[in-house]
Amino acid sequence: MLKRDKDGAEAGVDGGTPTASIADVAAAAGVSRQTVSNVLNAPHRVREETRRRVEAAITALGYQPNRAAQALRAQTSRVIGIRIESIQIDSLTTVHDRFLHALAEAVQAIDHHLLVFAADDPDDEIGTYTRLHRTGAVDAFVLYGIDEDDVRPRQMLHLGAPFATFGRTGHDTDHLWVDVDDETGGAAVAQHLVARGHRRIGFVGWPEGSSVGDRRVAGLRGVLDKHDLLGECAGLDLRGQDEIANGVTLGGILLDRPAPPTAVVAASDTLAVGVVQAARARGLVVGRDLAVVGFDDTPTAGVFDLSSVRQPIEAVARSIVRALQPHLPAGGTPPQPETEPSTSEVFAGRLLAPTLVVRASSAAATPR
Structure with missing residues (x-):
């Protein structure tokens, strides 16, 4: 069995070997506990030399932070939610599946998790978003399959939850979106x-x-x-x-x-x-x-x-996560910069060129 120490690390009981705590990492790296916390949660605040030293100590000691405790202290779930589309019979389209996989990877890159759920219709979808947002179970949402007259973005703006859409409506000047040209x-x-x-x-x-x-x-x-x-x-x-x-x-x-x-x-x-x-x-x-x-x-x-x-589905997923990141309670480490397809900035969104x-x-x- 394991129990948690006050620093959020796991410690063994019943004869088990305790794992390192955040204090152990701080002592090994010659820094404060706050510096270790910054390396874990806000690495941009730490000088590169110090960050490398702390990361080396984390690796050497095998420190495993308690993400649940961190999330509780920060009042964040570190979860992003999305509705999964129903299976279409006699259709070969796998764009949705590709997007879910790419989005899960992009979300993981900022130390978050993807929550997928089914809904019978748009009203049921918005109802689920509302429950998840009000209970604090999800930090932000991604809406898929947005069409010209889609009402869901307006409903999400009324809800007040952070969100971004894959697709555009005719009035996308007031929310985050990414789409393919x-x-x-x-x-x-x-x-x-x-x-x-x-x-x-x-x-x-x-x-x-x-x-x-x-x-x-x-x-x-x-x-x-x-x-x-x-x-x-x-x-x-x-x-x-x-x-x-x-x-x-x-x-x-x-x-x-x-x-x-x-x-x-x-x-x-x-x-x-x-x-x-x-x-x-x-x-x-x-x-x-x-x-x-x-x-x-x-x-x-x-x-x-x-x-x-x-x-460019993978680029769409990464762009959506980058757009959402400043609006997440916990922030996170952004995906590594890389060459993206040619783009043009439109309102609050980003348009990616296909091939x-x-x-x-x-x-x-x-x-x-």
């Missing part, structure tokens, strides 16, 4: 296909009103307009839910047209896989007879040798 992604796809000689380019996307899907097609159309191709692409924009079956159906409709497109851009890899299946069912060879490009660069894209726009990954599905020139 989907319009730039759509433009990169269009430039890629036009450079390979395609003039009839179709789009299979989500129903209008999805801010992410609308931005992706807006970027595509912007480039087509610059090349005077909107007329040739007229009527080649079809929408449906993000399911493989819809990709098959919508892709088939485009390919059965008297003048079918030579390239199809899909708003997601899920829809793109459906388009690929529709093409194969008609005896077409993707990459030779038809170019197909998706979004999100899921593992499935690699399996299908599918060109796709990759979101087009070109594979065999769109690498060839337009079929003749």
Whole structure:
């Protein structure tokens, strides 16, 4: 069994060997207990030489701080909460899973933990945030899947809890957000296909009103307009839910047209896989007879040798944690600086550029 000493370190009982206390570390390093505490909780306040000496003593003595006691004294939970999305049947999208993993790593880098929970709907989600905030169980929150008219940020502002969002609404001047520049992604796809000689380019996307899907097609159309191709692409924009079956159906409709497109851009890899299946069912060879490009660069894209726009999910997670850190009760050590994708600062947020990954599905020139 273990008991805690007054310094928050663990000490053995029943014959166990006691571990080092914060006083032991201070004595070994020749500093005060407060300096040791600063090294653990606010290393930026300590000179580098002193910090290294204290860290060496911590390692040599095997000191293990009592995080629960530290959190209690600081009146912080050292926890960040996020709602997990429900599983979508017939969808290949793994962006949410990638984001959760990246966010957990970024949160851990500042000595916090990630709390995930399920909710039936947005009202239930906000209700859970409210309970967690008022009980002090969570220091801050991350909201996922923000759309144009999302009411959750306004509700969180009313609650008064620190939060940041992955995504933007139409009025993001008053809270922290990080998002991917989907319009730039759509433009990169269009430039890629036009450079390979395609003039009839179709789009299979989500129903209008999805801010992410609308931005992706807006970027595509912007480039087509610059090349005077909107007329040739007229009527080649079809929408449906993000399911493989819809990709098959919508892709088939485009390919059965008297003048079918030579390239199809899909708003997601899920829809793109459906388009690929529709093409194969008609005896077409993707990459030779038809170019197909998706979004999100899921593992499935690699399996299908599918060109796709990759979101910088890991950078999004790190940026969200950096944005939240000054608003956390305990602060923490920020993730190490590193090279990030190109960005532009917008209001209280940060916009990250995606990257087009070109594979065999769109690498060839337009079929003749």
